Amino acid sequence: MAYDKFNILTSSAVPLPIENVDTDQIIPARFLKATERKGFGDNLFRDWRYNSDDTPKEQFVLNNPIYSGKILVGGKNFGSGSSREHAAWAVYDYGFRCVVSSFFADIFRGNCLNIGVLPVQVSPEFLDKIFKAIEADPKTELEINLPEQKITILATGESESFDINDYKKGNMLNGFDDIDYLLNIQKDIEKYAESTPL
Amino acid sequence: MSKTLFDKVWDSHVVKHIENGPDVLFIDRHLVHEVTSPVAFLGLKNRGIKVLYPERTFATADHNTPTRNQHLPVKDPLSANQLKALEENANAHNIPYWGLGHKKNGIVHVIGPENGITVPGATIVCGDSHTSTHGAFGAIAFGIGTSEVEMVLSTQCIMQPKPKSLRINVNGELSEAVTPKDVALFIISKLSTSGATGYFAEYAGDVFKNMSMEGRMTVCNLSIEMGARGGMIAPDETTFEYIKGREYTPKGKDWDAAMEYWSTLYSDDDAEFDKEVTFDASEIEPMITFGTNPGMGIGISKDIPLAETIDGSPATYKKSLEYMDYSEGEAMVGKPIDFVFLGSCTNGRIEDFRAFASIIKGRKKADNVTAWLVPGSHKVEAAIREEGILDILTEAGFELREPGCSACLAMNDDKIPAGKYAVSTSNRNFEGRQGPGARTLLASPLVAAAAAVTGKVTDPRELMQEEVLA
Numbered sequence: 001m002a003y004d005k006f007n008i009l010t011s012s013a014v015p016l017p018i019e020n021v022d023t024d025q026i027i028p029a030r031f032l033k034a035t036e037r038k039g040f041g042d043n044l045f046r047d048w049r050y051n052s053d054d055t056p057k058e059q060f061v062l063n064n065p066i067y068s069g070k071i072l073v074g075g076k077n078f079g080s081g082s083s084r085e086h087a088a089w090a091v092y093d094y095g096f097r098c099v100v101s102s103f104f105a106d107i108f109r110g111n112c113l114n115i116g117v118l119p120v121q122v123s124p125e126f127l128d129k130i131f132k133a134i135e136a137d138p139k140t141e142l143e144i145n146l147p148e149q150k151i152t153i154l155a156t157g158e159s160e161s162f163d164i165n166d167y168k169k170g171n172m173l174n175g176f177d178d179i180d181y182l183l184n185i186q187k188d189i190e191k192y193a194e195s196t197p198l
Numbered sequence: 199m200s201k202t203l204f205d206k207v208w209d210s211h212v213v214k215h216i217e218n219g220p221d222v223l224f225i226d227r228h229l230v231h232e233v234t235s236p237v238a239f240l241g242l243k244n245r246g247i248k249v250l251y252p253e254r255t256f257a258t259a260d261h262n263t264p265t266r267n268q269h270l271p272v273k274d275p276l277s278a279n280q281l282k283a284l285e286e287n288a289n290a291h292n293i294p295y296w297g298l299g300h301k302k303n304g305i306v307h308v309i310g311p312e313n314g315i316t317v318p319g320a321t322i323v324c325g326d327s328h329t330s331t332h333g334a335f336g337a338i339a340f341g342i343g344t345s346e347v348e349m350v351l352s353t354q355c356i357m358q359p360k361p362k363s364l365r366i367n368v369n370g371e372l373s374e375a376v377t378p379k380d381v382a383l384f385i386i387s388k389l390s391t392s393g394a395t396g397y398f399a400e401y402a403g404d405v406f407k408n409m410s411m412e413g414r415m416t417v418c419n420l421s422i423e424m425g426a427r428g429g430m431i432a433p434d435e436t437t438f439e440y441i442k443g444r445e446y447t448p449k450g451k452d453w454d455a456a457m458e459y460w461s462t463l464y465s466d467d468d469a470e471f472d473k474e475v476t477f478d479a480s481e482i483e484p485m486i487t488f489g490t491n492p493g494m495g496i497g498i499s500k501d502i503p504l505a506e507t508i509d510g511s512p513a514t515y516k517k518s519l520e521y522m523d524y525s526e527g528e529a530m531v532g533k534p535i536d537f538v539f540l541g542s543c544t545n546g547r548i549e550d551f552r553a554f555a556s557i558i559k560g561r562k563k564a565d566n567v568t569a570w571l572v573p574g575s576h577k578v579e580a581a582i583r584e585e586g587i588l589d590i591l592t593e594a595g596f597e598l599r600e601p602g603c604s605a606c607l608a609m610n611d612d613k614i615p616a617g618k619y620a621v622s623t624s625n626r627n628f629e630g631r632q633g634p635g636a637r638t639l640l641a642s643p644l645v646a647a648a649a650a651v652t653g654k655v656t657d658p659r660e661l662m663q664e665e666v667l668a
Binding site: 017020022024025026028029030032033034035036037047052074075077080081082083084085086088103104105106107110111114115153165166167168177178179181182183185186188189191193196197 | 199213214216218219220222224226233234236237240241246247250251261274277279280283325326327329341342343344346348349352353354355356357358359361391392395396422425427436448452456491510511513514517593607608609616626628629630631634635637648
């Protein structure tokens with residue numbers, strides 16, 4: 001299924017300066033029972049965001065109205081743990097289109113790329129600058145420029161480049177997905193399959 | 199050119215390489231469960247396509263199934279709906295389905311090896327990060343997201359950049375009461391939960407050579423907890439002995455042909471790894487975790503480390519201890535506990551129940567402990583009965599449940615209540631993993647058994663010593 005195209009995103013950002021944010025925090029397992037991909041944003045960071053009686057925990061960043069935007073900025077090793085793509089769906093469904101961290105867990109990074117959320121890995125120093133810029137001004141904007149593979153803190157002009165492979169970059173820019181690609185080379189796949197016993 | 203074990207298996211499965219992009223990797227066997235597959239099947243429906251190779255696909259129900267009264271309809275309507283969706287999807291696409299009550303039903307990573315679906319040199323994926331378990335057989339096995347489940351259902355391929363290689367050597371002999379779980383928790387405590395991210399691990403050295411297949415599965419299972427996509431062990435006589443004669447393994451001439459291939463599956467002597475680490479087995483003691491990620495583990499006789507001595511953010515570390523209601527510098531031994539969970543794809547096999555029973559035998563469950571003992575499959579359950587382990591458990595005041603993932607991720611009713619402590623043989627101690635507010639101490643079946651009979655964190659070596667003295 002094709003997804004949203006991603007080109008240049010300029011937005012304020014929501015800071016989550018915690019390390020090792022795992023996918024059980026992003027979306028707890030008890031919310032994985034749906035058979036369709038909808039409504040996961042309501043339970044994003046469920047147990048950090050709500051008390052057991054469903055009242056909001058006021059100190060949690062998503063419940064603080066001064067923070068908003070389409071970019072989520074997390075601490076090192078973001079998205080570790082379970083392979084549940086529901087975590088990436090929850091991030092997307094809540095309204096984020098980009099996650100910035102100094103380090104991502106592999107499966108979460110791949111899941112994001114597969115649904116059109118851009119994971120941007122920056123240096124620990126640059127991540128720190130972003131957190132400080134948001135602390136100074138919660139409305140401060142970041143520019144994520146995918147064609148140039150560059151992230152900029154607009155208020156200070158500080159920027160850093162980020163990596164993404166050409167294939168995935170093309171997919172993100174055009175909103176293509178891997179299955180379209182794979183279906184186009186199905187003959188090659190079938191030929192390979194004939195040569196390999198079950 | 200010399201190659202690693204991983205190179206040999208990966209390279210032979212590349213259908214196509216994309217320059218400055220991923221490889222198109224052919225998947226030999228695809229395991230499917232109820233939680234991460236429905237949206238993928240929906241994707242196929244929307245595209246109007248069928249599963250390309252249903253004979254390479256196997257489906258089971260495990261994640262949100264009850265562990266009591268499985269013969270009755272599932273009460274939770276959302277779980278029931280997901281199970282129904284899997285059954286319908288499997289039927290519509292001619293995929294073998296081992297649902298609740300089926301004699302081959304169980305946790306996906308337990309039943310794959312048990313039925314011979316898992317073989318050396320294969321590529322195996324599943325929408326579950328603990329798919330790394332199957333690497334114990336010298337397969338490349340790893341967890342995938344739902345978009346990738348859809349890719350494999352529709353084209354039998356996924357697109358992945360080739361990971362870097364890491365070799366983890368553990369040499370020497372393990373001490374008393376040190377199990378494969380302790381070896382894995384020890385390695386993760388040294389590398390951290392992100393230390394192997396971007397890598398695919400190979401485990402080598404005396405300790406793994408001398409380990410049983412079930413032990414190797416426990417180790418490979420936990421590869422993901424240090425960030426590695428997967429981990430593998432070169433197949434040897436132990437491997438071939440284990441798989442021979444199982445339902446889906448090759449037979450007759452096919453077996454001979456397969457053996458010819460499998461016997462080439464090892465890292466060449468001069469193969470180079472991107473990273474290599476070596477540990478001495480004698481350094482490892484029975485392990486237990488004290489925090490909220492699997493890297494926060496220590497030898498059971500040690501104290502909780504001080505924030506100033508750890509790598510990483512002190513704020514994150516303190517938040518973690520606060521969640522556990524533990525303090526820096528405290529001893530773990532003697533801490534009261536409320537629950538014990540024996541089970542999961544990490545430690546839900548017959549050897550785990552044997553180990554647990556070895557401590558329980560002749561003792562009684564502590565009154566303050568609620569214990570959930572959940573076999574990984576019906577075959578494990580049958581072995582527990584046949585070997586007389588059930589009698590030992592019953593006599594000590596324990597009850598055996600029916601197979602499933604259970605309290606490992608608490609999708610069903612097996613939830614540890616908020617604030618309670620559980621010594622768990624599972625794989626993750628994340629906040630709320632075993633139920634909202636639950637506090638998890640990861641450990642081996644021996645440590646779990648010692649806690650179950652004493653009601654507190656206890657070094658199993660003490661109890662084993664008592665036995666010797668008696």
